[in-house]
Amino acid sequence: MPLYEYVCEECEHPFEALVFTGDDEATCPKCDSGRVAKQLSLPAAPPTESASLPMGCDSSLPPCGPVCCRLPGG
Numbered sequence: 001m002p003l004y005e006y007v008c009e010e011c012e013h014p015f016e017a018l019v020f021t022g023d024d025e026a027t028c029p030k031c032d033s034g035r036v037a038k039q040l041s042l043p044a045a046p047p048t049e050s051a052s053l054p055m056g057c058d059s060s061l062p063p064c065g066p067v068c069c070r071l072p073g074g
């Protein structure tokens with residue numbers, strides 16, 4: 001079941017609530033207000049520049065290491 005983050009529009013209290021199918025209602029656990037704003041869930045660890053190129057891998061130089069991309073069967 002999805003877990004959403006809300007922020008109460010009355011007291012600005014942030015909280016999380018499980019939302020069941022067909023039930024999109026949530027109430028603030030602090031002031032019991034029904035005026036809550038659903039927050040968009042943040043993506044977990046966006047893939048950015050995870051693989052860095054090996055240093056010193058030049059075609060005019062020997063292979064940069066045992067896992068060099070220029071070695072056969074690598």
Ligand SMILES: [Zn+2]
Nearest residue numbers: 008011028031
């Ligand atoms: Zn509240």
